[in-house]
């Protein structure tokens with residue numbers, strides 16, 4: 001089987017081809033980040049226009065590097081939400097056009113479910129056939145910070161989420177206050193690598209509900225600190241970045257481990273853009289008594305391979321979408 005995955009929920013135009021074993025034959029992504037340098041963030045109108053410009057090339061490139069043609073495809077999986085509506089529509093319409101013209105089955109995929117299934121791409125770190133449930137999943141990205149109980153394949157229960165900002169958003173805003181462009185997470189990680197995380201103690205969270213998160217307090221404390229200590233930036237920038245990242249990752253790790261213990265899960269999966277973070281990975285690995293799984297390198301942030309593999313799972317479950325498939329900006333698991 002050849003499965004085409006398409007992902008256009010935000011500012012990345014992505015297409016990938018995988019086979020029935022979940023192995024990646026090609027994985028193509030065109031990032032639009034460079035277009036937003038002068039705007040301080042993504043501009044939805046520009047994002048959808050760029051997707052429309054790029055989607056054909058990206059799909060063509062995915063087919064070419066997998067050494068396949070449209071005639072070889074057996075299934076199309078496409079993100080239909082959540083995300084920017086104008087962006088989602090481009091991917092959904094492209095998928096429907098190919099499905100209709102080539103008479104290939106179509107599956108609409110929830111972007112967040114796609115992130116969860118990034119754990120199964122190439123059967124690494126988890127083998128799709130031999131995984132032990134229940135798993136506790138932390139989805140941690142630019143738009144989401146959620147704890148999800150995965151009871152079995154494609155069956156989930158939302159346990160808790162952030163009350164305000166997502167963890168990635170707090171990193172992006174803190175980085176922007178330092179004058180860095182989006183995405184902020186990788187920059188803070190790089191600068192903070194040689195810093196002292198105990199240089200300044202940013203507030204850790206004290207929410208009563210053990211399954212909830214909140215990052216607006218930390219974000220505000222970070223930005224306020226930068227304003228108040230401008231002179232320190234020249235000499236202590238790595239220490240300040242390390243301290244901020246240390247607080248953010250402490251909140252994520254401590255709360256997730258507590259939830260995992262209470263829910264008696266067999267393992268923990270960390271997915272979404274922030275799951276690429278080295279400090280976060282190290283803390284989870286050293287502090288957890290049960291196995292913790294992270295996506296393989298390159299599959300934490302948005303990609304189309306995770307959409308393809310989740311689509312395949314739903315297809316095997318007997319589900320099908322049709323040409324009425326519509327993009328939706330808000331969508332829960």
Ligand SMILES: Nc1ncnc2c1ncn2[C@@H]1O[C@H](COP(=O)(O)OP(=O)(O)OP(=O)(O)O)[C@@H](O)[C@H]1O
Pocket residue numbers: 009010082083111140141142143144167168169171172183184185186189272273274275276277278300301302
């Ligand atoms: N190495 C890293 N360390 C920390 N944060 C990172 C790292 N790499 C990426 N990020 C963060 O990940 C986020 C991007 O995540 P991702 O591509 O999964 O999704 P998104 O489109 O922003 O949000 P969503 O998936 O919720 O719609 C950004 O906030 C970025 O700063």
Ligand SMILES: [Mg+2]
Pocket residue numbers: 111115141272273301302
């Ligand atoms: Mg994402």
